[in-house]
Amino acid sequence: xxxxxxxxxxxxxxxxxxxxxxxxxxxxxxxxxxxxxxxxxxxxxxxxxxxxxxxxxxxxxxxxxxxxxxxxxxxxxxxxxxxxxxxxxxxxxxxxxxxxxxxxxxxxxxxxxxxxxxxxxxxxxxxxxxxxxxxxxxxxxxxxxxxxxxxxxxxxxxxxxxxxxxxxxxxxxxxxxxxxxxxxxxxxxxxxxxxxxxxxxxxxxxxxxxxxxxxxxxxxxxxxxxxxxxxxxxxxxxxxxxxxxxxxxxxxxxxxxxxxxxxxxxxxxxxxxxxxxxxxxxxx
DNA sequence: CGCCAGGCTGTGC
DNA sequence: GCACAGCATGGC
Numbered sequence: 248x249x250x251x252x253x254x255x256x257x258x259x260x261x262x263x264x265x266x267x268x269x270x271x272x273x274x275x276x277x278x279x280x281x282x283x284x285x286x287x288x289x290x291x292x293x294x295x296x297x298x299x300x301x302x303x304x305x306x307x308x309x310x311x312x313x314x315x316x317x318x319x320x321x322x323x324x325x326x327x328x329x330x331x332x333x334x335x336x337x338x339x340x341x342x343x344x345x346x347x348x349x350x351x352x353x354x355x356x357x358x359x360x361x362x363x364x365x366x367x368x369x370x371x372x373x374x375x376x377x378x379x380x381x382x383x384x385x386x387x388x389x390x391x392x393x394x395x396x397x398x399x400x401x402x403x404x405x406x407x408x409x410x411x412x413x414x415x416x417x418x419x420x421x422x423x424x425x426x427x428x429x430x431x432x433x434x435x436x437x438x439x440x441x442x443x444x445x446x447x448x449x450x451x452x453x454x455x456x457x458x459x460x461x462x463x464x465x466x467x468x469x470x471x472x473x474x475x476x477x478x479x480x481x482x483x484x485x486x487x488x489x490x491x492x493x494x495x496x497x498x499x500x501x502x503x504x505x506x507x508x509x510x511x512x513x514x515x516x517x518x519x520x521x522x523x524x525x526x527x528x529x530x531x
Numbered sequence: 532c533g534c535c536a537g538g539c540t541g542t543g544c
Numbered sequence: 545g546c547a548c549a550g551c552a553t554g555g556c
Binding site for chain 1: 550
């Protein structure tokens with residue numbers, strides 16, 4: 248068992264961070280969060296200012312949870328009005344984790360027009376069936392399968408992972424990534440808008456999925472993914488003349504406004520607004 | 532049952 | 545350029 252003593256001036260809330268819907272492979276049972284990240288089967292819990300964990304080293308935990316990122320400075324930079332201020336007070340300590348690009352890409356490919364529990368099931372099924380088994384402190388788990396593994400899965404078998412119409416998108420992305428193993432490095436090296444366009448070349452990856460991958464995996468904190476919840480919230484709070492559904496032009500307007508309004512960490516504002524929305528605030 | 536969900540693609544105008 | 549159907553699946 249390893250521990251990290253959190254700095255008192257750097258808030259961190261493990262439950263909010265892992266339950267807010269940014270990452271799909273964490274489950275909490277008996278007070279412990281269990282998940283698999285980059286082939287590591289991790290078990291972690293928070294007791295006040297102390298993080299206790301197994302299955303990963305200190306450096307990995309600090310990196311994954313971005314514990315060295317100055318959260319109070321970020322939150323004060325996006326704290327532009329009473330509405331976002333309330334979300335910040337409600338979710339203080341939520342940090343954007345650094346997700347592995349490949350798993351993040353496939354996760355958000357599987358997250359179109361669906362809900363979070365269904366995404367978690369799809370990702371879990373792919374891992375259990377095609378991922379490498381990893382024996383960790385809490386039994387057997389499965390790494391998320393790499394591009395080569397997924398590219399070789401017959402269509403019908405991937406379909407059985409409940410991917411539905413997204414099945415071919417995942418297969419095509421896997422084929423592409425298997426052929427271009429440096430795809431993530433190349434995206435990471437691009438300026439934000441170019442990286443965004445590069446991701447959107449993949450079938451099944453539109454503006455929303457691209458923005459999620461840029462934000463959650465590549466650390467482009469100016470990315471502002473607009474799903475139906477965020478569209479609703481931004482419409483109520485900031486752009487009351489928005490239409491009902493989110494056309495490409497409206498998506499563009501919302502993300503441009505939000506980027507300008509909240510600043511270079513607009514992605515944090517997005518996640519705090521999303522997390523503070525009504526339904527999913529089930530205290531883990 | 533119907534409506535909604537971390538949307539996107541293809542088609543038609 | 546914009547609108548609109550269709551889409552698999554599961555929660556509620």
